[in-house]
Amino acid sequence: MKRWGVLVGAAVLTIALVAPAPSQGQVRLTSGKIVIAVLNDQSGVYKDLSGPTSVEAVRMAVADFEQQFGKFPGPVEIISADHQNKPDLANVKAREFYERYGANIILDVPTSSAALAVAEAAKELKRLYINITAATTQLTNDNCNKYTFHYAYDTYMLANGTATEVTKKIGKNWYIVYPNYAFGQDMERSFRAAIERSGGKVLLSDGTPFPNDDFSTYLIKARTLRPTMHVLGVMQAGGDLVNFVKQYNEFGLRSKGVNLAIGLLFLSDVHALGVQAFEGTLYTTPWEWVLDKQSREWADRFLARTKVRPTFAHAGNYSATWQYLSAVRRAGTDQPDAVVAALEGFRFSDFFARNAEIRRQDHRVIHDAYLARVKAPSEVKEPWDYVEILSTIPAGEAFQPLSASKCKQ
Amino acid sequence: MENLLLQVFNGLVNGAFFALLSLGLAVIFGMLRVVNFMHGALYMLGAFATYLLGTSAGVSFWWALVLAPLAVAAVGIVLERLFLRRLYDVDPLYNLLLTFGLTLVLQDTMRLRFGIQGVPYSAPSLLKGAIVWGNLLFPTYRLFVLGFSVLICLLTWWVIEWTRVGMIVRAATENPGLTRALGIDVDRWVPPVFAFGVALAALAGVLAAPMRNVSPLMGADLIVTTFAIVVIGGLGSILGSVVTGFLVGVIVALGAVYYPPVSNTLVFVLMAIILLLRPAGLFGSLE
Numbered sequence: 055m056k057r058w059g060v061l062v063g064a065a066v067l068t069i070a071l072v073a074p075a076p077s078q079g080q081v082r083l084t085s086g087k088i089v090i091a092v093l094n095d096q097s098g099v100y101k102d103l104s105g106p107t108s109v110e111a112v113r114m115a116v117a118d119f120e121q122q123f124g125k126f127p128g129p130v131e132i133i134s135a136d137h138q139n140k141p142d143l144a145n146v147k148a149r150e151f152y153e154r155y156g157a158n159i160i161l162d163v164p165t166s167s168a169a170l171a172v173a174e175a176a177k178e179l180k181r182l183y184i185n186i187t188a189a190t191t192q193l194t195n196d197n198c199n200k201y202t203f204h205y206a207y208d209t210y211m212l213a214n215g216t217a218t219e220v221t222k223k224i225g226k227n228w229y230i231v232y233p234n235y236a237f238g239q240d241m242e243r244s245f246r247a248a249i250e251r252s253g254g255k256v257l258l259s260d261g262t263p264f265p266n267d268d269f270s271t272y273l274i275k276a277r278t279l280r281p282t283m284h285v286l287g288v289m290q291a292g293g294d295l296v297n298f299v300k301q302y303n304e305f306g307l308r309s310k311g312v313n314l315a316i317g318l319l320f321l322s323d324v325h326a327l328g329v330q331a332f333e334g335t336l337y338t339t340p341w342e343w344v345l346d347k348q349s350r351e352w353a354d355r356f357l358a359r360t361k362v363r364p365t366f367a368h369a370g371n372y373s374a375t376w377q378y379l380s381a382v383r384r385a386g387t388d389q390p391d392a393v394v395a396a397l398e399g400f401r402f403s404d405f406f407a408r409n410a411e412i413r414r415q416d417h418r419v420i421h422d423a424y425l426a427r428v429k430a431p432s433e434v435k436e437p438w439d440y441v442e443i444l445s446t447i448p449a450g451e452a453f454q455p456l457s458a459s460k461c462k463q
Numbered sequence: 464m465e466n467l468l469l470q471v472f473n474g475l476v477n478g479a480f481f482a483l484l485s486l487g488l489a490v491i492f493g494m495l496r497v498v499n500f501m502h503g504a505l506y507m508l509g510a511f512a513t514y515l516l517g518t519s520a521g522v523s524f525w526w527a528l529v530l531a532p533l534a535v536a537a538v539g540i541v542l543e544r545l546f547l548r549r550l551y552d553v554d555p556l557y558n559l560l561l562t563f564g565l566t567l568v569l570q571d572t573m574r575l576r577f578g579i580q581g582v583p584y585s586a587p588s589l590l591k592g593a594i595v596w597g598n599l600l601f602p603t604y605r606l607f608v609l610g611f612s613v614l615i616c617l618l619t620w621w622v623i624e625w626t627r628v629g630m631i632v633r634a635a636t637e638n639p640g641l642t643r644a645l646g647i648d649v650d651r652w653v654p655p656v657f658a659f660g661v662a663l664a665a666l667a668g669v670l671a672a673p674m675r676n677v678s679p680l681m682g683a684d685l686i687v688t689t690f691a692i693v694v695i696g697g698l699g700s701i702l703g704s705v706v707t708g709f710l711v712g713v714i715v716a717l718g719a720v721y722y723p724p725v726s727n728t729l730v731f732v733l734m735a736i737i738l739l740l741r742p743a744g745l746f747g748s749l750e
């Protein structure tokens with residue numbers, strides 16, 4: 055009897071080894087297709103940094119993935135909508151995507167308040183959601199849930215990178231100017247904490263109206279602040295950031311030794327204002343197209359398709375789409391709980407995310423981040439060549455440590 | 464103290480933009496009885512015209528100061544002849560709605576062509592840098608903006624008070640029927656007066672291009688404050704709009720020194736107080 059058991063066991067093992075594992079073969083699709091929804095700003099202030107070109111990046115990822123691994127048993131549809139950066143609209147659209155269009159996953163979603171609204175919908179309807187362009191750490195803290203992942207960056211990463219490095223290397227005294235709404239307040243808190251952790255001091259911080267077209271008041275304050283400040287930390291984004299930097303140059307603060315550190319900077323911002331305006335500015339970024347050969351190759355293909363060089367949001371959307379499809383393959387199904395299980399704890403490295411790990415506990419995707427500097431006009435060698443990578447912040451240090459996470463799933 | 468002086472100077476510079484914009488609004492309202500909602504969009508067109516003249520035809524900032532307002536005024540005349548004039552005889556509300564619609568069209572057209580982020584434009588080299596005087600620092604470009612707009616405001620005032628054209632405009636503003644009865648063709652003066660108001664908005668746009676983000680929405684952010692200024696100054700009052708423009712610029716700047724969150728709200732607080740105490744505005748009179 056015992057021998058029989060061994061024989062049967064051996065036979066089962068042999069079959070298991072010889073027969074292809076389900077993940078290598080057929081993927082079962084619950085409704086015969088995969089629907090990927092991109093929800094972002096298609097007309098407002100964040101259009102250029104993500105918007106319709108991110109939808110194109112997702113298309114590109116699906117095409118590349120199917121070319122490499124073969125077609126899925128059903129079509130992969132890509133749908134998109136404009137949430138106009140409004141949380142209520144984002145919530146309605148997300149529900150429509152999940153319920154009416156059967157979306158398997160929602161991607162992108164800039165603007166923190168809108169991003170949090172979509173996380174609620176994902177949690178309630180038990181469908182996947184990978185956020186790329188929103189900055190709030192709440193997605194992986196108070197508002198974390200089983201179906202929500204945060205992919206590219208967050209305010210902790212930005213503040214930790216820039217504030218720590220700049221305080222250590224350039225100067226200890228900071229003056230922070232931030233737009234007075236959720237994102238700006240979040241950034242101010244994160245920067246202040248990181249500055250104080252690394253021995254610096256925040257002399258003053260001012261919350262400004264939003265939107266605002268004149269910042270001269272704060273620039274004059276910066277000149278006359280005592281004791282002398284070294285770093286002006288600016289948390290504005292989009293058009294307000296452009297206004298700020300134009301006026302910073304006008305008041306000649308750079309020649310007074312006041313360095314400019316920017317909370318969140320996209321390649322599209324530098325492109326809009328011209329490299330000379332941002333010259334010397336320091337900031338933290340999850341990716342830049344000039345990073346290395348692999349990134350450049352991808353950026354070249356992206357340029358050929360869209361006529362623009364990608365921001366990190368575009369690259370992040372591509373990478374996240376790829377990781378989702380690869381998780382579906384590993385799980386052998388598009389069933390949400392199985393895909394979540396395949397994503398959790400997964401480690402990978404692609405052109406966008408290096409040394410990446412999708413943390414099981416809070417769904418923060420950690421990966422290397424970079425401290426970057428905007429080049430001087432004389433250093434620019436080709437169109438869109440605006441950025442120099444100064445140093446790499448290893449994945450393990452770049453993001454909020456798990457011990458500090460408030461996530462209770 | 465030095466700090467405060469600088470802040471007042473800055474307030475005056477910002478006030479210069481408000482003054483030019485509200486002056487244009489006042490001139491148009493006086494003659495046409497039209498609340499021109501697209502004034503902000505025309506300001507934006509002025510800035511874009513400066514950028515386009517510079518990049519496509521190599522026109523310098525100095526020539527743009529003349530050419531951009533002319534170009535935008537031409538657009539204004541076309542819009543006035545095609546659309547606005549058809550609604551002069553009905554409730555003024557219709558023209559308000561019409562110009563609001565045109566604003567959206569103009570903004571979205573620019574958005575389609577240039578995107579939302581804005582385009583780069585920098586000051587001419589002559590106006591770069593700053594004049595330092597002891598501890599005080601005045602960016603050269605800002606001094607120029609202040610001087611130039613004061614000059615334009617004075618010039619407008621002179622034309623309206625002391626020339627024959629100005630007399631006709633004042634008469635038509637006061638009582639169009641009586642002016643007509645005296646044998647003056649009031650309607651003939653409507654397009655040029657409208658074009659002049661539009662040119663003032665465009666001029667403010669040209670001046671804004673080197674120091675603010677040139678983007679399709681730059682006017683939308685400004686127009687609400689400008690309306691508040693016109694109301695505070697007194698609807699249609701030339702002097703009122705200019706003085707209030709500078710005044711509000713200074714109030715907003717000083718507000719931001721002491722308590723930034725309220726600086727933009729102060730204008731509307733002021734408006735509410737003025738409306739309660741002097742319903743016709745600071746310089747207006749009840750008809």
